[in-house]
Amino acid sequence: MVERPNKPSSLVATPGLPPQPTVNFSDDNSLVTATLPTGESITVLLYGATVISWKDSSSTEKLWLSSAAKLDGTKPVRGGIPLVFPVFGPPPADHAQTSSLPQHGFARTSRWEFLGKSTSESSGDQQTGDLSVKLDFGLSSAADGLDPQGKAAWPFKFNLIYSVTLNRRDLTTSLVVTNDDERAFDCQVLMHTYLKVKDITNVTISGLDSSSYVDKVDAASTKTQSGEIRIEGETDRVYTADGPVTVSEGGKTLFTVTRDNLSNVVVWNPWVEKAKGMGDFEPKDGYKEMLCVEPGSVGGWQTLEKGDAFEGAQTIALGA
Numbered sequence: 040m041v042e043r044p045n046k047p048s049s050l051v052a053t054p055g056l057p058p059q060p061t062v063n064f065s066d067d068n069s070l071v072t073a074t075l076p077t078g079e080s081i082t083v084l085l086y087g088a089t090v091i092s093w094k095d096s097s098s099t100e101k102l103w104l105s106s107a108a109k110l111d112g113t114k115p116v117r118g119g120i121p122l123v124f125p126v127f128g129p130p131p132a133d134h135a136q137t138s139s140l141p142q143h144g145f146a147r148t149s150r151w152e153f154l155g156k157s158t159s160e161s162s163g164d165q166q167t168g169d170l171s172v173k174l175d176f177g178l179s180s181a182a183d184g185l186d187p188q189g190k191a192a193w194p195f196k197f198n199l200i201y202s203v204t205l206n207r208r209d210l211t212t213s214l215v216v217t218n219d220d221e222r223a224f225d226c227q228v229l230m231h232t233y234l235k236v237k238d239i240t241n242v243t244i245s246g247l248d249s250s251s252y253v254d255k256v257d258a259a260s261t262k263t264q265s266g267e268i269r270i271e272g273e274t275d276r277v278y279t280a281d282g283p284v285t286v287s288e289g290g291k292t293l294f295t296v297t298r299d300n301l302s303n304v305v306v307w308n309p310w311v312e313k314a315k316g317m318g319d320f321e322p323k324d325g326y327k328e329m330l331c332v333e334p335g336s337v338g339g340w341q342t343l344e345k346g347d348a349f350e351g352a353q354t355i356a357l358g359a
């Protein structure tokens with residue numbers, strides 16, 4: 040064997056391919072799980088393309104999921120990140136296009152198709168060589184999995200691509216809506232993220248100071264936020280704001296939510312009575328351990344002409 044004292048260092052440092060993210064399906068093909076070599080993972084239910092779990096490298100869950108959530112496609116998932124499209128909340132009485140849709144539309148009640156995965160070096164992490172994994176999901180007006188109620192109530196040709204990207208320290212979800220119809224349509228989009236907290240009474244939400252909001256628990260009146268938000272009762276507010284929203288507990292930053300092209304953030308906690316009234320909300324005192332921070336475009340309508348597309352995204356970073 041020839042001695043090579045000046046052996047290139049890359050040969051020494053690269054004994055084989057580095058470990059890659061893995062992607063697995065459940066036996067019944069209803070769930071996709073992606074895991075990074077460093078241990079972080081996400082699980083996505085094809086029903087609704089609902090992210091139902093996001094764990095860090097020590098297997099600590101970051102999303103709240105009701106223990107009574109239906110995962111069998113009979114009901115939208117109570118927890119995780121259900122996707123709201125093409126209408127947010129109950130359809131407004133004065134909006135003919137969406138008037139027959141169910142609350143929050145049909146994206147969360149349709150079975151999406153898994154389109155594939157891609158891996159890359161995490162942005163900003165070239166130094167460490169950390170990998171990220173992106174899962175793509177699709178739903179179109181022609182899809183077999185489209186909720187029949189949605190198809191009947193919203194007869195437009197459309198295409199949705201939903202991408203879920205897991206990095207070591209953050210999760211990004213991004214939706215592209217394309218109008219494939221001859222007619223224009225109006226739509227709203229929202230990512231209904233249920234964040235897990237330990238004790239809601241110690242939680243503060245910052246980044247929304249001076250923003251205007253519609254207070255859905257006070258006759259939909261318009262108000263202006265003053266300072267940080269604390270959750271001290273049923274809270275259901277639609278903020279209009281730019282900039283990051285930070286969720287802290289006991290003074291420590293748990294999550295920083297940034298948005299791309301989504302000008303609203305809903306802050307929701309059902310508190311005692313509303314939690315009691317939801318059959319799929321368990322345990323009943325689970326409202327103490329969750330907080331919904333829901334980036335969306337729901338203040339008005341995105342009107343898409345034939346061939347137009349709209350894209351919006353959220354990134355939820357762990358810590359500051």
Ligand code: BG6
Pocket residue numbers: 115128142143231255275276305307333
């Ligand atoms: C929030 C709404 O986004 O979703 C609330 O602002 C609503 O008004 C909540 O109660 C839960 O909706 P659903 O349809 O999942 O029970």
